[in-house]
Amino acid sequence: MRTWLDDNASTLLLKLSRRIEDITGLDTTLRTRFSSTELFQVLNYGIGGQYDPHFDFYEDTKQLEMYPPSLQGSGERLATFLFYLTDVKFGGATVFPNAGVRVKVAKNGAAFWYNLKTSGDLDKGTLHAGCPVLIGSKWVTNKWIHEYGQQFRRPCELTRNSPPTP
Ligand SMILES: O=C(O)CCC(=O)C(=O)O
Numbered sequence: 001m002r003t004w005l006d007d008n009a010s011t012l013l014l015k016l017s018r019r020i021e022d023i024t025g026l027d028t029t030l031r032t033r034f035s036s037t038e039l040f041q042v043l044n045y046g047i048g049g050q051y052d053p054h055f056d057f058y059e060d061t062k063q064l065e066m067y068p069p070s071l072q073g074s075g076e077r078l079a080t081f082l083f084y085l086t087d088v089k090f091g092g093a094t095v096f097p098n099a100g101v102r103v104k105v106a107k108n109g110a111a112f113w114y115n116l117k118t119s120g121d122l123d124k125g126t127l128h129a130g131c132p133v134l135i136g137s138k139w140v141t142n143k144w145i146h147e148y149g150q151q152f153r154r155p156c157e158l159t160r161n162s163p164p165t166p
């Protein structure tokens with residue numbers, strides 16, 4: 001199950017969006033044009049529910065045209081902020097097979113990662129999947145942060161593959 005929540009629909013969501021901005025230093029402003037973020041995506045996985053391995057960015061820049069008008073010109077999904085809203089009794093971890101990382105589901109926990117290198121190149125190390133839920137029900141919400149608006153917040157590095165500045 002997937003649905004979307006608008007930051008402006010409640011003061012709580014707006015606060016959450018501002019909190020992400022405070023933590024990451026990135027612009028999380030939702031705009032009708034050149035938006036820096038997408039709405040909050042909410043996902044629920046029942047038993048057996050999973051998310052196949054994928055990247056959060058589009059590999060083909062032509063596909064960026066598939067975004068809604070608010071995100072035209074906003075670039076790729078620079079970063080992902082993922083909140084775990086429930087515990088899961090068994091299964092459901094978020095795994096990054098290329099990076100060798102597994103994030104266990106923990107209520108009130110969150111994961112954050114950059115999908116792009118500081119050069120702007122797509123980081124294939126961010127391939128990730130939601131493992132099948134074996135016992136329980138998993139709820140998450142995530143906010144995708146786009147490149148637009150981050151020019152002065154996450155400056156480019158000088159070499160193509162330099163690691164992100166901490
Ligand atoms: O549910 C998860 O653990 C991952 C979700 C995800 O990768 C996504 O929404 O793009």
Ligand SMILES: [Fe+2]
Nearest residue numbers: 054055056128
């Ligand atoms: Fe994802």
